Amino acid sequence: AQKITQTQPGMFVQEKEAVTLDCTYDTSDQSYGLFWYKQPSSGEMIFLIYQGSYDEQNATEGRYSLNFQKARKSANLVISASQLGDSAMYFCAMRELAQGGSEKLVFGKGTKLTVNP
Amino acid sequence: DTGVSQNPRHKITKRGQNVTFRCDPISEHNRLYWYRQTLGQGPEFLTYFQNEAQLEKSRLLSDRFSAERPKGSFSTLEIQRTEQGDSAMYLCASNQGLPYEQYFGPGTRLTVT
Numbered sequence: 001a002q003k004i005t006q007t008q009p010g011m012f013v014q015e016k017e018a019v020t021l022d023c024t025y026d027t028s029d030q031s032y033g034l035f036w037y038k039q040p041s042s043g044e045m046i047f048l049i050y051q052g053s054y055d056e057q058n059a060t061e062g063r064y065s066l067n068f069q070k071a072r073k074s075a076n077l078v079i080s081a082s083q084l085g086d087s088a089m090y091f092c093a094m095r096e097l098a099q100g101g102s103e104k105l106v107f108g109k110g111t112k113l114t115v116n117p
Numbered sequence: 118d119t120g121v122s123q124n125p126r127h128k129i130t131k132r133g134q135n136v137t138f139r140c141d142p143i144s145e146h147n148r149l150y151w152y153r154q155t156l157g158q159g160p161e162f163l164t165y166f167q168n169e170a171q172l173e174k175s176r177l178l179s180d181r182f183s184a185e186r187p188k189g190s191f192s193t194l195e196i197q198r199t200e201q202g203d204s205a206m207y208l209c210a211s212n213q214g215l216p217y218e219q220y221f222g223p224g225t226r227l228t229v230t
Contacts, residue, residue, distance in 0.1 A: 004159075033217050043206060045160070045221035091159050095217055102173035104150065105210075105219060107159030 002027045002096045004108035012114050013082045020067070021077045021111045023092030029053075033095040034075040035105065036066065040088045048090075051075060082115045089113075119143070121222035123209050129228045130199055137195045138225045142211030149192050150219060151184060153177065154206040163207075166192060199229045 003026040013019040025034065036048040051059045051066045059066040067076040079086055089112050093105040122141045130136050142149050147168050152160035163182070165173045168189035178184075181199075186192040196203055206226050210219035 035218060037221075042223070043226070044223045045208065045210070047218045047220065050216070050218055093159070098173055100172055101167060102165050103148075104162040104165060104173070105152075105160070106162070109157070110159050 002029070002032075002094050002106050004092050004094055004106055006092055006108035006111050008111045009109075010112045010114065012116060013079075015084060015115055015117050016081055018078060018080045019082055019113065021079070021090050021092075021113065023075045023077065023108060025073050025075060025092075025094050027073075027094065029097075034066070034068070035093045035095070036064070036075075036077045037091045037093060037107075038086075038088045039091060039110070045091070049077070079113075084115050084117060087113060087115045121209055121211055121220055123207075123222040123225050125225060126223060127226050127228075129230065132199060132201060132229055134199055135195065135197045136199060136227065137193055138207055138209075138227075140192045140194070140209030140211075140222060142191070142209070143220055146211035146213045146220070147189065148212050148214060149186055150210040151192070151194055152208040152210065154208060154224070155204075160208055163194075196227075199227075201229045203227060204229045 005024045032053045034051045038046045049061045049064045063080045065078045089110045091110045093107045149166040151163040154160040166186040181197045184194045206224045208224045210221045212219045
């Protein structure tokens with residue numbers, strides 16, 4: 001079974017600075033996908049960024065980038081130029097496939113990011 | 118594209134009562150997922166539908182839980198004889214395979230008193 005580990009329960013960053021949220025994963029699959037989601041206090045999970053295991057370039061989406069280090073099995077999220085609205089829970093997740101065509105996301109426990117003015 | 122919708126947004130029920138939640142996925146999405154999220158945890162997978170076929174059920178889903186997706190459109194999740202441990206946020210997500218990201222609804226927060 002796949003596993004996602006997020007070791008930072010909480011992180012603080014000053015507005016306009018960059019912050020890195022850590023994520024390590026464990027899988028025996030050769031092909032896999034990694035995701036980051038943001039969950040504001042309202043509760044909805046918002047997709048941020050995706051990295052495929054065979055993608056040679058690190059994924060980027062606006063102010064979000066994924067620092068993918070395959071040998072270390074890490075997929076850290078970097079948020080540049082933090083904004084007050086970035087304050088939220090952030091979850092790292094991995095796509096897991098099962099026999100019979102099923103699939104699911106396996107999530108870490110999350111990191112609570114607080115952006116200070 | 119109206120996004121994934123879930124109803125109700127909040128449900129308070131007494132222990133032992135039955136509850137039913139509804140999820141309407143994004144219209145062209147053939148894959149639908151249910152997750153449960155308890156306080157301080159990430160979402161945990163409950164079940165997966167491809168069109169109307171339920172392809173996987175988590176061991177978290179006891180026999181008190183049942184999910185359906187008639188005609189491959191909306192889905193319902195029913196919990197019978199609710200227990201206090203069922204209190205959680207129930208999240209629905211959908212996608213169409215590619216791209217792989219799942220799009221989540223706002224969730225239904227269940228409180229069992």
